[in-house]
Amino acid sequence: MDFYHFARSVVYAALKPLYRIQIIGQENFPKEGGVLLCSNHIDELDPPVVGVTAPRPVNFMAKEELFKLPILKGILPKVHAFPVKRGLSDRQALRTAISLLKEGQVVGLFPEGTRNRTGQLGKGFSGAGFFALRGGDAVVMPCAVIGPYKMFRKVTVVYGQPIDMTPYRENKAKPEEVTEVIMASIQKLLDEYHPDNKK
Template sequence: MFYIFARAVLRIFYRIFYPLQLRGSEHVPNEGPVLLCSNHISLLDPPAIGIYLKRKVSFFAKEELFKVPLLGAAIRRLGAIPVKRGAADRKALSATLQVLEKGGVVGIFPEGTRAKSGQVEAGKKGAAFFALRSQATVIPVGIRGPYKLFRKTTITYGPPIELSSYRNGKSAAAVTDEISDLIMEHIRRLV
């Protein structure tokens, strides 16, 4: 219930202050594990990507945010996954795979942080790792901004990225870089 309430409040907030133009949301499956892979330009990105979808979306949030009294409680109830930045965080990896194994939706920013340049940067290996380990449908998402008060920002959901040739027998280590590059190329096309 908290997620539904928060989503409704955020829809009003975005509608008034940062109107979103959505394209391609029909590409997001109504069931089964989904990995939403997006470029990252602002702190406003996670809600913008998820609030108009029919499904709950869990995002990574840096561990420090969970220690902020009200914010920490809120993002925990929204399904955020705490992650230690700058280190291999096994708890975050495990929590993400659990969400996907239960058929949930995880939003991830493969660049690892906001791109200050406004350009889509190179992706890290995390999104490719989750795509291989979970068998999730991978949906690229392109955010075209910047966010400006009362001006539209475009969120485009692309068609699923075909990964079956990578999932058939090859070792994950051998294809992770290729998959990461492929995901980032799809995101660039949407931006």
């Protein structure tokens, strides 16, 4: 077992009982091929929670400041994280993400760019649409994390239906347009599965 899978099993064992993690739609996740995994962002625990519930290894973008911290700078690369400057305007991060998608791997990002503790979905950065359009044959996997994170209360992770980017690529859609499609898909999951919206 490599370090990634070891760390994943340890984190899952620690978080699942604390937050009673429920996973919905995991069967929707493509078993192979490039996947751009896009989720809302409500807490700093989102990356590990999404990472351990996704059925395939996820390469997460992480803010570059984290790679300067003594312990994390050694661990983050081993769990497939790579640095990005705020705002998703980092060219090296762009090249890394696109390369990973074209190689058939999973790239995870939070299009809002920062945590939104209100529970409302914020505006997505156009970088999400840029990756989706440039990622070869990669599909987009919308994901919704429904909290809040409180001890022994349920946190739900919902994986929706993958979005085929082929029509958008063929029609030369703009990144901003594709980002809106991605955010609308995440919002749909939030609307459908958030307990406050259930009658």
